[in-house]
Amino acid sequence: MTDTRDAYPRPIAPDVRPGDPDTAVKEISAEQAAREESLVREAVAAFEGAASPRLRQLVQALARHLHAFVRETRLTTEEWDAAIRFLTRCGHITDERRQEFILLSDVLGVSMQTIAVNNEAYGEATEATVFGPFFVEGSPQVPTGGDIANGAAGEPCWVEGTVTDAEGKPVPRARIEVWEADDDGLYDVQYDDNRTAARAHLYTDDQGHYAFWGVTPTPYAIPHDGPVGDLLAATNRSPMRTSHLHFMVSAEGLHTLVTHIFVRGDAYLDSDAVFGVKESLVKDFARQDAGTPTPDGRQVDGPWSQVRFDIVLAPARRTRDEDVHRIAVHEGHLLT
Numbered sequence: 001m002t003d004t005r006d007a008y009p010r011p012i013a014p015d016v017r018p019g020d021p022d023t024a025v026k027e028i029s030a031e032q033a034a035r036e037e038s039l040v041r042e043a044v045a046a047f048e049g050a051a052s053p054r055l056r057q058l059v060q061a062l063a064r065h066l067h068a069f070v071r072e073t074r075l076t077t078e079e080w081d082a083a084i085r086f087l088t089r090c091g092h093i094t095d096e097r098r099q100e101f102i103l104l105s106d107v108l109g110v111s112m113q114t115i116a117v118n119n120e121a122y123g124e125a126t127e128a129t130v131f132g133p134f135f136v137e138g139s140p141q142v143p144t145g146g147d148i149a150n151g152a153a154g155e156p157c158w159v160e161g162t163v164t165d166a167e168g169k170p171v172p173r174a175r176i177e178v179w180e181a182d183d184d185g186l187y188d189v190q191y192d193d194n195r196t197a198a199r200a201h202l203y204t205d206d207q208g209h210y211a212f213w214g215v216t217p218t219p220y221a222i223p224h225d226g227p228v229g230d231l232l233a234a235t236n237r238s239p240m241r242t243s244h245l246h247f248m249v250s251a252e253g254l255h256t257l258v259t260h261i262f263v264r265g266d267a268y269l270d271s272d273a274v275f276g277v278k279e280s281l282v283k284d285f286a287r288q289d290a291g292t293p294t295p296d297g298r299q300v301d302g303p304w305s306q307v308r309f310d311i312v313l314a315p316a317r318r319t320r321d322e323d324v325h326r327i328a329v330h331e332g333h334l335l336t
């Protein structure tokens with residue numbers, strides 16, 4: 001019996017160069033096609049001895065897809081070389097403060113697809129979105145109503161809401177990590193002075209309520225002075241992200257939520273560089289004139305804003321291999 005897995009994805013029609021109608025049709029002979037397919041099978045089979053079934057599945061699928069890419073595009077050696085140089089540049093610019101590979105994954109939509117696969121819709125549970133490259137472990141803790149800005153430039157923003165489970169029960173002591181860019185569009189880690197600003201964590205109270213002061217989100221460009229920026233420029237894409245505030249919410253027995261909220265009316269809602277925007281996460285950030293009393297009585301100079309974000313956490317669930325298999329259906333073949 002022929003094992004269709006070795007040919008997955010299906011061999012590309014030899015006379016087609018998808019997406020490139022101006023290029024002369026590249027025809028390959030049956031002999032050439034047989035050689036290429038044989039190499040795919042050989043490369044896939046080389047990983048058959050992996051002790052971990054999951055590792056075997058991942059590397060074999062990776063080999064199949066990479067071979068399919070090379071064959072479909074009829075990749076030239078110059079293009080292969082350019083790709084190696086591009087990835088090498090991504091490596092060289094990456095350090096503990098700059099993560100070019102996450103950026104690359106983000107602008108390809110791969111981060112968002114991974115989020116989608118791992119956060120299947122569950123009732124009214126809040127939708128997830130990309131993690132991004134700017135989360136830092138060990139953020140300071142603030143009390144309910146505390147200020148996460150810690151000197152970050154920006155218009156003050158009061159953020160509050162509740163955390164409940166899918167049955168609507170309040171979740172006390174849920175840990176909420178929040179982080180955001182300042183008014184200049186930069187995260188603290190993008191400055192050279194080791195500051196910690198516009199990031200913190202806090203816990204919900206006994207009623208599952210939380211509140212804090214941050215800064216009103218503004219649009220910012222993802223770092224685009226490196227290879228990923230060059231890719232965006234070469235493909236006529238904007239590096240701008242829709243204004244947003246990051247959340248990561250975790251609680252015992254519940255699925256950890258990584259998400260953002262976005263500012264309704266933002267100019268980049270339809271062109272987010274990393275495909276992160278979901279309608280359910282677009283919130284009203286209500287502008288308040290200078291002098292308007294604040295919810296906690298804090299004196300604020302100038303205008304401020306406020307937003308409500310009620311969070312619903314799905315039950316905890318393991319990422320089971322069966323789930324991944326079920327999702328990874330392509331042209332009728334299961335990756336099992």
Ligand SMILES: [Fe+2]
Pocket residue numbers: 132134180181244246
């Ligand atoms: Fe961000």
